[in-house]
Amino acid sequence: MGKAEVKNYVPFVRVRMVRERELPYAMEEIDGPEKVAAFTRKFLAGADREYLLALSIDNAGKLAAIEVVSIGTVNATLAESREIFKHAVLANVAGIVMVHNHTSGRCVPSEEDMATTKRIEKAGKILGIPLMDHVIVGDGYFSFQTEGLLEKGNER
Structure with missing residues (x-):
């Protein structure tokens, strides 16, 4: 008998979203920052650290999914592009709205x-x-889109 033949294997993977839970959501569309703020403020109420959320928006302007991208410290959180867009790619959505809270209450970026x-x-x-x-x-809230800090064409 000769030497055992070594075979190399490449993992075959399947990537899909897993629904962890559902949140009550009464709005038909996320059509402005005031609605985004009203919805996410309930989710973030009482948070003692910064949270970064990614809201995935479908072609009809409806909320398709929400993900907690990161939980940070009292005054900072990580925002890696790949983490922010990961679930948006999987959900095949039309766009995202990024949301984070300021524990100080001041909404100045x-x-x-x-x-x-x-x-x-x-x-x-x-x-x-x-x-x-x-x-x-x-x-309150601060919207980068409303304040003209995002390029035109990104709005809903």
């Missing part, structure tokens, strides 16, 4: 918020999944 939004907007263009808005939620 930081320099990091501004830079992150531009980076995510650029990644969305490459993927063909536009960043429709980035909403900061606190005592």
Whole structure:
């Protein structure tokens, strides 16, 4: 008998979304930052750390899925492009709305918020999944789209 033949194997994988739970949702469309803020504020109520959420929006402007992308510290959270768009690619959606909270209640975007939004907007263009808005939620809300900080054509 000769040497045992070594075979190389490549894993065959299947990637699909798993629905963890459902949240009550009464709005027909996510058609403005005030609706995004109202919906996500309930989800983020009492949070003592920053949460980054990605809302996937279908072709009809309806919310298709929501994902907690990251949970950070009292004043920061990670925002990696691949994590933000992962479920949007799997759900085959028309666009995303990025949402995060400021535990201070102040909805003024930081320099990091501004830079992150531009980076995510650029990644969305490459993927063909536009960043429709980035909403900061606190005592009020701040919309990058409403304030003209996203390129035209990203809006719903």
